[in-house]
Amino acid sequence: MTWLFNNPSEFAKEMISGFVSANASMVRQVSGGVVRNTASKPDTVAIVIGGGSGHYPAFAGLVGQGLAHGAAMGNLFASPSAQQICSVAKTVNQGAGVLLAFGNYAGDVLHFGLARERLISEGIPCELIAITDDISSASADEIHKRRGVAGDLVVFKTAAAAAEQGATLAEVLAVAQMANQRTRTIGVAFSGCTLPGADHPLFNVPQGRMEFGMGIHGEPGIRELAIPTADELAAMLVDKLLAELPAGISRAKGARAGAILNGLGSVKYEELFVVWHGVARRLQEHGITLVDSQVGEFVTSFDMAGLSLTLFWCNQQLEALWFAPAYSPAFKVGSVIKAPLLATEDIEAPAEESVAAATPESQAVAGQIVIMIERLAEAVIKNADELGRIDAIAGDGDHGIGMERGARAARDRAQRAFQQGAGAGTVLQHAADAWADQAGGTSGAIWGVILNTLGTAIGNQEKPTANAIAQAFSQASHGVMHFGKAKPGDKTLVDVLLPFSEELTLQIEQGHDLAAAWQLAARKAELCARATAQLVPKIGRARPLAARSLGSPDAGAVSLSLILNAVGETFPAVHPQGDTLCL
Ligand SMILES: Nc1ncnc2c1ncn2[C@@H]1O[C@H](COP(=O)(O)OP(=O)(O)O)[C@@H](O)[C@H]1O
């Protein structure tokens, strides 16, 4: 249960400003997250970490001298947007490039990947690492599918230490990859977590039971069992990690390793110490030389009751980097020589919004598009709870919240752009940026691609033809598949977007005007959204929950169908004399 909050939708924002105010000697707030409030060495690589909020001290608590230069902070359990990441990265860039480091989750991978492309296109060298330490989330043959949990700290810390010592971007990336490859975590949970304002937990673990291998957003574990004693649990965790030694460590006996016993939210420190007592003994029995032990909270899952054990298998380099001095709100090592505080005027000013030139024809089309986006937002807001309910069956339950945040932001920005004289393409592109930025998460990134592709295809000059609009949807479908790597049948919104665009093209080719063709294609979208209930998810958060997902539709497919139908309803109102959105 989260006891204290004001407006739940403002929770993450208020939490960040409270955190910054309480740690002003180390961090300051910038657009997109937080950065060090102390001067960093010029011409060194900057480390930008990030992810959803709700995991404190990940990620903002790990910003400071010797650790990260900045953290991009998303909403609760939703990745930050590419725009946030770029903003933080540009603020902390010291001239030698940026390493982006984050846990391997779909939304994070999409947004950090996009941010990297944008930074490179602006002349800032950039690399990224998606951390994959959670051994319960995929088999050893599919390590690239594993999630990042408390092992994040090992990667952040060692990469940052290398950067501090003047390593090049390629060298810092190599350290991060090596640390990731040598770090393994296993976690357990005894209860779920409840997000601020929610009246029930996001997920549950039955009373008296323990979910072995549960993820930090309630992703299911490997098995469920009765809660053991602290010593039994300690042995279970150690033995599980020792069963999968990383390449380069031939046997545990005689190896040097560091350990992190991480509380996931509401397990008390006293309980952690009792478990640690058993972990240390078990490691000793296996003949492992323990180089360091950290017991506390490093990556949490709101108020989830649970803990995880991380082992990182040292070599000389990793060990030295781990012990290099660092000073951040939540993690301190040795003693740093305090760098001077940054001057107040170093705080960047927000960028001005401007619109590209457009013809009067395109401005008129833009007005119609604004009405459509308003209708879209209305439909999303009205159905947000239901979308959350569908997503909770096999996802993290935040689809409605994310879509609502995105749709509201898109609507407001589209209205503003229109009032500034924007054409159709610009209105859609501004709406795309606002959606991706405010929603974060997987669907935020995908909706950014959809609207942006439509905007680019439609442009700001001529009034589009019905064919051009169908063509724009086809480009959007292929753009989404290229960007998110989902194929038809993977149980995502692609299973609606692609058939919608194909039907729209077909109906227009057969001589229907846009309004009539849209109606038919939207009907097809609805059927396809329903049909996703029979599919097994192959990608995204729902993948590990395949069995639970069967029989329920995909949340993103349902929201897309809802939107296409809502937009279709605007046709008679917008065009009383028929279809005037296009020629
Ligand atoms: N790779 C992908 N390509 C296209 N759509 C995807 C992809 N992965 C997930 N989705 C869609 O995103 C929806 C989930 O969005 P959201 O709730 O924002 O996800 P999350 O909380 O996992 O970031 C899914 O229901 C699915 O339709």
Ligand SMILES: O=C(COP(=O)(O)O)[C@@H](O)CO
């Ligand atoms: O949940 C997180 C990001 O994953 P999504 O795929 O965006 O849901 C976040 O808490 C970890 O960064």
